[in-house]
Amino acid sequence: MAHPIALKQLNVFVTVAQEGTITAAAEKLFLSKPAVSMALAELEKQLDHKLFDRNNNRLIINEQGKRLLPLADELLARSQTIEQLFNQTGPATGQLRIGSSDTVGNQLTPFLLRDFRHYAKHDDQSLFISNTSQICHMLSEFELDVGLVEGKVQQADLVIEPWLADEMVVVCHPNHPLTQIKNLQICDLEHSEWILREAGSGTREFYLNRIAPRLEHWHQAFELNTTEAIINCCAAGLGVTCLSKFAVQHAVNDHRLVILPLPLDMQRQYWLLYHKEKYQSPLMEMFLSFAQQWHFSQ
Template identity: 25%
Template sequence: MNIENIEAFVYINHYGSFNKAADVLYISQPTVTARIQSLERELDSKLFDRLGRQIQMTDKGKQFLPYAEQILQVYQKGKLQLQSKGTIPNELRIGSTVSVSNYVLPHLLIHLKHKYPHVQFKLTTAPTDDLIEKLKSKDIDLAFIRKVVNPVFQSYPFWDDPISLYVYEGHPLAKTGQASIRDIRKEPLVFFECGSLDWMRLHRVFENLEQPPDIVYHVDNLETAKKLVIRKAGICFLPALSTQEEVESGKLIPVEVAETAGISLRTNLITLNGENAGFIDTLLETGAAIQGNRQIV
């Protein structure tokens, strides 16, 4: 089985289109199509359905996806080990977006310190574009970002955070726990916007409505969005990791929306090729363990 075919399959699912996957992989759209067709022949299964200009993963594709992601991650980890220089530095400089810095790294840094007690860890929190430039100039050693834009980086899927609708305590939808996109089109909406490609999939769901949603507040900060919902200013789509404490205390209630099922906020771990293999291996293993438990301890 060709690893490039599996890579194309995983990237199409991640970015939501053949064209975007082609851009990120630095190949042509026909080449991506050919790789998927080859993979479908190998698996004797159709992986995607075309619905006009949109694509939708088939049930067979959904069944194969977790295995494809695991195959790709194992391959990338093996490649990194072969390319590794094998040295442990005295300091590790980590770059991170705000959400990962707030909700994931406190646990990861403690775990890293236990494993590498003689290493000092320096954290820089910044937007994705700034982190990419810092990594290119070697001001940081690795970064947690929303997208990969340069082939000189080695990139690893790190965190898959489901995006769900959250309402406040006492809201009518809190009792049912589920709704359709039409049920919420007239609800006052707090729209958190992080600017990632993953978030654009949520935009596309709203574009299918006859009338736009009633966006009362448009914010770019998770804490602001959560507090507005808790204070009953509206309801909001949020990544699950940021809401754990509020859900446990009953301040926020998740509501399942069929049309947005499967949409998640994805974070990649990137580094310059062949560097910091030991740290990356530890981070990937720890991240996978945390996601398996779906909680930060």
């Protein structure tokens, strides 16, 4: 009779799927490389299926592995819930791994977490901030439970729900020549020096979809991967940018930047994401419901 599949084997499988190599998985799990290789080999033998395609030192999850991943993720989440069942006094147990794109993660998610902790009496959450495309990739790999992003997402394996709305604004230094123009129009932005986020950022995508097509001549002066760096470059007079009103408000209040009044719809939607096959623990269900009803206040 075959041995039952052990949680340790499933944990090794999920970690290898996420890390891509035995070496990286071993480091993350604090195990030796032979121990990781053996656990994976035993699991593949018990299932009578290979779960990865071997390519040099990399292990690329195959179709069989992709079928197993959501089930393994669910079993590990349930076992974690059991382990923590008697350690916490509140109704919610387990850990919640949240990913946010830059603007949302810096401006909104900390306040959402503050309010959720107060509401749920639960404080075991992690927050990872990157650009929208990276958050989507991590949700696909089951490395995150929930994503809160500003970029438009089209990904078949994710549930994509509209979340909060925001307004985008074009800002510059208070002494920039554009601040002197009355009844400013989009055409006045021709030949401007723009400071933009990197590829994969929802903020950059908004600029390229909504503003850039209306300009014949624009130049990217800098490409930076944090909003704060962009704000500081604009405050130093190095160019203009398009950012979330939430993100620039502090710099506008300090008179380091001014918002240029443009006759353009600059509304932007934020999105709440999770994997279609992700096991929704009571904690995750509670968080999703709370996030959908939440209103931002500092």
